[in-house]
Amino acid sequence: MTSSRNPPHAERPLRIVVVNTIVDHAVHTDLALAAQVQRGNALRIGLLEAGYDIIASLPADLYLPERIAQLQPDLIIIDAESDARDVLEHIVIATRDERRPIVLFTEDGATASIDAAMAAGVSAYIVAGLQSERIAPVLNVALSRFRQEEKLRAELDDTRHKLADRKVVERAKGLLMTHHGLTEEQAYQRLRSMAMNKKLKLAEIAQRIIDVEDLLG
Structure with a gap:
């Protein structure tokens, strides 16, 4: 059940699409899969507690651009355990004609990955920081940065x-x-x-x- 408490910066709850990396069960251990489930739960709890509206949870596949175009979210969150290059390629295509703020939560702190993500248009790149209580502050900063960039x-x-x-x-x-x-x-x-x-x-x-x-x- 969605919280009735709206974010302070919006008149209505922001409509958010969560994009998840496709898990390869052949290479992920049960422990890794459990950790990913825990991360996903923390993300959803943080969003709901802050009053955001999760309108869809989508896989990062070839149909992602079409689905985002149909849903017209206010913000896109990427939940990627590691290398998110494939996800970013789909997101870039999906937001090419209509830019949206993008927040990436990941465990990948490599400089090359961060540089690639920021060049692709990611508003916030958060490494090992997916705690539910941090979600709202991170999104507020990402939205503010996105608005400033759009103004410039x-x-x-x-x-x-x-x-x-x-x-x-x-x-x-x-x-x-x-x-x-x-x-x-x-x-x-x-x-x-x-x-x-x-x-x-x-x-x-x-x-x-x-x-x-x-x-x-």
Whole structure:
């Protein structure tokens, strides 16, 4: 039964998908399997006690991207006993078009594994720390980091778009100056007037002028 106590940062419980590594019973001892079950129980207890909503527990297989796209979770948790490279490959595919915070709990503390996970978009990489009382604080930090990264990403994209638009406008101004003998200010004012008349952005009208020039050669 899910706790009614919601996380302090959300108006509703976060919808969480837990991704588990596929256990190879041929190579795992009974002791290792028991330890993995214990880890999984600790994870679920911590999530439920913190008021999170576990909407699915999925294996890391080829169908994972499709299932995540269908479920649309707010956050993805990976429970991986050791090397999680295969899991991360599926997660990267699943979150390629719509980024989501990802938290990885694992026993693998190798630097190469950590670097690979962070490069893949993992928001938090927790080694040997899957105690139920730690779940909520870890997720809060991961969510905060994810939001900051998304804000920086949006700001960077906005800057790139502005620079691209500026280049387009500058080229269109140059064409008007060359073909109509205008000064730079006159070319800019003509672009501005055309944009207003057409109810388009300055960069859009500038791109139309460039397209016509390219078409006519």
